[in-house]
Amino acid sequence: MPLQGLIITCASAAATADLALLLSFWRVPRRGKRMLLIGLIFLCAVAAYESITHFIWEPRVSAAIRLDIFLIDFPLLSIGLIATAMGLWQLLNDSAKRQT
Numbered sequence: 001m002p003l004q005g006l007i008i009t010c011a012s013a014a015a016t017a018d019l020a021l022l023l024s025f026w027r028v029p030r031r032g033k034r035m036l037l038i039g040l041i042f043l044c045a046v047a048a049y050e051s052i053t054h055f056i057w058e059p060r061v062s063a064a065i066r067l068d069i070f071l072i073d074f075p076l077l078s079i080g081l082i083a084t085a086m087g088l089w090q091l092l093n094d095s096a097k098r099q100t
Contacts, residue, residue: 004054007073008047011080015043018084025091032090035083042080046073 018040025033050073058064 004050008050011043011047011077014081015040031094032087035087039080039084039087042076046076
């Protein structure tokens with residue numbers, strides 16, 4: 001199913017970018033690191049859940065109807081992306097305040 005590949009790719013790419021941002025600002029005392037960590041946890045959870053569902057559960061089931069994509073994947077992916085955006089905004093806003 002192409003939608004699962006898109007979800008796994010999006011969650012993995014966003015989690016990788018989130019981890020890179022988190023590690024680059026780890027030693028700097030700034031706000032927003034907690035939100036980046038929350039976003040990273042949600043995005044990794046979505047990628048892991050969807051990977052397990054795709055590679056383990058689906059081969060064993062015939063004619064699977066995947067309502068969990070709308071009930072679990074999209075809300076968790078949205079929360080993860082929003083938390084990452086809020087953390088990045090806090091980091092950039094805090095660094096702009098420190099420079100002035």
